[in-house]
Amino acid sequence: DAKTTQPPSMDCAEGRAANLPCNHSTISGNEYVYWYRQIHSQGPQYIIHGLKNNETNEMASLIITEDRKSSTLILPHATLRDTAVYYCIVRAYSSNTGKLIFGQGTTLQVKP
Amino acid sequence: DTAVSQTPKYLVTQMGNDKSIKCEQNLGHDTMYWYKQDSKKFLKIMFSYNNKELIINETVPNRFSPKSPDKAHLNLHINSLELGDSAVYFCASSRGQGVNTEAFFGQGTRLTVV
Numbered sequence: 774d775a776k777t778t779q780p781p782s783m784d785c786a787e788g789r790a791a792n793l794p795c796n797h798s799t800i801s802g803n804e805y806v807y808w809y810r811q812i813h814s815q816g817p818q819y820i821i822h823g824l825k826n827n828e829t830n831e832m833a834s835l836i837i838t839e840d841r842k843s844s845t846l847i848l849p850h851a852t853l854r855d856t857a858v859y860y861c862i863v864r865a866y867s868s869n870t871g872k873l874i875f876g877q878g879t880t881l882q883v884k885p
Numbered sequence: 886d887t888a889v890s891q892t893p894k895y896l897v898t899q900m901g902n903d904k905s906i907k908c909e910q911n912l913g914h915d916t917m918y919w920y921k922q923d924s925k926k927f928l929k930i931m932f933s934y935n936n937k938e939l940i941i942n943e944t945v946p947n948r949f950s951p952k953s954p955d956k957a958h959l960n961l962h963i964n965s966l967e968l969g970d971s972a973v974y975f976c977a978s979s980r981g982q983g984v985n986t987e988a989f990f991g992q993g994t995r996l997t998v999v
Contacts, residue, residue: 817988871935
């Protein structure tokens, strides 16, 4: 699975959009981009995933660049409860083990 | 109704003891996992079971033995506990192992070995 690079930390004002970048320059054509988050003292929580098209669900939007070398997770109206560590993970389509490889993630601090 | 539940939430024990952590999921999923999060917050997979069969064993010491009595349960037994085993252990489940599946995690068990 390709490696990902994320900034270690970011701040965001409450009510504003939080844009979390992820670099995955070695991603191959059959690899998906996943985002999970871990709120303090809780288990990781799935947010969204995509292959090459932009994706949106009730939690967030995922924007993947045309060359697929990077992506951005957007939380449109961040709240204090969105303060968490956000993990960007790349998984191969052929992956049949369900295994998730977590990096260090980005600690997002949403401030009042 | 909790989807993936682990017990106990906290476990403090002495070196050399044997302990178990239980995990149950009520999502009807086929695949279950154990992950370990160390003091530096790195999350790493330990084991994965699919329909009660072991499919991933990430070079975990033999002292760790997962047991899956049925699809809904994956317990983790640890023998001869060592200080380095102190960590948060997360159980997770997914509906299969393919790329379009999301994993659901439990709340974690904080194990402290003294």
